[in-house]
Amino acid sequence: MQWLLDLDGVVWRMDTPIDGSVEAVNRLLAQGHDVRFVTNNSSLSRSQYVAKLGRMGVEAQRDQILTSAMAAATLVKPGDRVLAIGELGLVEELEAVGADLVVPRSLEDVVGIDSVVLGWYRKFSYIDMSNACVAILSGARFVATNADPTYPLERLVVPGTGALVASVVTATSVSPTVAGKPEDPMVGLLRPLLEEHTIMVGDRLSTDGRFAARLGVEFGLVSSGIQEAHDHEIPVSLAAHSLAEIVNMRLV
Ligand SMILES: [Mg+2]
Secondary structure, X not given: OEEEEOOEXXXXXXXXXXXXXXXXXXXXXXXXXXXXXXXXXXXXOXXXXXXXXXXXXXXXXXXXEEEHHHHHHOOOOXXXXXXXXXXXXXXXXXXXXXXXXXXXXXXXXXXXOOEEEEOOOXXXXXXXXXXXXXXXXXXXXEEEOOOOOEEEOOOOEEEOHHHHHHHHHXXXXXXXXXXXXXXXXXXXXXXXXXXXXXXXXXXXXXXXXXXXXXXXXXXXXXXXXOOOOOOOOOOOOEEEOOHHHHHXXXXX
C-alpha cells in the first residue's frame, strides 16, 4: 500500500515527534509500504528533511520527499528572472530548475522580472513585501508555495505562508497561483507516482483532505496538528488522534 504523509502536525510538531509517529512510519517502511512525505512547508530542502527525519529515527530517501517548493518550481522556466522570498528549501528548488534568482538592492531591481515566488519565510520583512508588490504590479507572475494560514509549533500556533501571502494580496489585489496541496502543481507532482491503493494522512481538511479528494485516494484525518472546522464536502475515510492510530487501524 502507498502512504502519503503530511509532516507538520502528523509526523512532528516543529522539532518534536508526535507520540508514536516515528514507530508508525518505521513499521510501514519495514513492511515494504511505499511511503512519501508530502509537505506544504517550503522552508527546508529535501536534504534537510532527510536529515531531520534521520535525527528522529526515520531513514528516508530524498525521492520520498515532496515539498510545495518543488511544486512551485514546476511553474518556473530555466532562465526566468525570479524573486524568491523564502528559505533554503525554496531557493534550492528554484535554482535546480535554472531560475535566475534576483537579489534586489533597490525596488528598481524588481521591476520587469518574470515571477515572484513566496514561501514560508521567518525573516519576512516590509522590504520583502514591498519588493514582491512592486514586482507583481509591474507584471511579474505571483506564485505562492502554499496558502496555509498557520503553522503548528510544539504548543502554540504561528502565522504560516498564507498570512504572508495575504499582505501581498492586500497591497496588489492580485491573487497568487498556489503550488502546494491541494492545488494543481502538487497534484501534478504526485499523479505519476500514485499506486492503486493509496491513503493520504494529514491534519488539515482544507489542504490534505482536498488534496486526497483531488487525487482520488483515501484520506486519514489526524487531530495531532491544526484542527480545522468540519467540512462535509471533504470525504474522510478514517479519523484518529494520530498517525500511529491510523496505521494501527490499517495494519491489523
Ligand atoms: Mg500539516
